Amino acid sequence: MKRWTILSLALAAALACGTASAAKDDIDLARLTTSLDQLASDPVLGHYAMAEQARARDALARLADARSKERPHVLYLAERRVDLARAAAQLQDAQAKLAKLDREHDQIMLESARRDAEAARMELERQRLQYQLAQEETQRLQQQGMEAAQAAEQARAEAERARKLAAAQSRVAHAAKREAALAAEAARALRSQMEQGDAPPEAKKPAKKKGRP
Numbered sequence: 001m002k003r004w005t006i007l008s009l010a011l012a013a014a015l016a017c018g019t020a021s022a023a024k025d026d027i028d029l030a031r032l033t034t035s036l037d038q039l040a041s042d043p044v045l046g047h048y049a050m051a052e053q054a055r056a057r058d059a060l061a062r063l064a065d066a067r068s069k070e071r072p073h074v075l076y077l078a079e080r081r082v083d084l085a086r087a088a089a090q091l092q093d094a095q096a097k098l099a100k101l102d103r104e105h106d107q108i109m110l111e112s113a114r115r116d117a118e119a120a121r122m123e124l125e126r127q128r129l130q131y132q133l134a135q136e137e138t139q140r141l142q143q144q145g146m147e148a149a150q151a152a153e154q155a156r157a158e159a160e161r162a163r164k165l166a167a168a169q170s171r172v173a174h175a176a177k178r179e180a181a182l183a184a185e186a187a188r189a190l191r192s193q194m195e196q197g198d199a200p201p202e203a204k205k206p207a208k209k210k211g212r213p
Helices: 002-041 050-065 071-197
Strands: none
Touching: 002 050, 002 071, 050 071
16 A cells, blocks of 8 residues: 555656646747747848748747657757847848948938039039120120220211311411402502592692702
C-alpha cells in the first residue's frame, strides 16, 4: 500500500512537471506568435519583410511540433526568426523613409534650381529691358541733338538771310537817299533857272563898264 502511494505521488509529480513544462512551452509559443501577429498587423511595418515573416511562421510551426529534447534549440531559432523579421521590417521601413527623404530632397533641390533659373531669367529680362531703354534714350538724345543741330543750322541760315536782306535794304536805302539828294539838287537847279528866266530885261542886261568916253 505504501509502495503504491509513493508511485502515485511520483506519477502525479511527473504529470505536474509535464503540465508545467507544456504550459511554459505554450506561453513561449503564444508570446512569439503574438509578437509576429503584431508585426504583421502593424499598419507601417506589416508591409515589409514578408519573406522573413514567412520564415518566422515556419519556425513557430516547427516549435509547436518540436519534441522536448530539441525544443530549446527550436525555440531559440524561432525567437531569432521573429526578431529578424521585425528588424528586417524596421530596416526596410527606414530605407523607404530615407528614399522618400532623398526624393523630397531631390524635389526641393530641383525646385530650388528652378527658382534660381527663373530668377536668373527675370534678371536677364530686366537687364535686357534696361539696355533697351538705354538704347532708346540714347537714340532719343541723338535725335534731339540732330534736331537741335538742324534748328541751329536753320537759325544760322535765317540769320544770314536776314543779314543779307538788311544789307540789301541798307544799300537800297542809301541809293534812294542819294537819288533823293540828286533829285533835290536838280530841283534846286531847275528852280534857280526858272527864277532867272522870270527876271525883267533891265535886270538881265549886264551893267556897263566904266571906261573912256
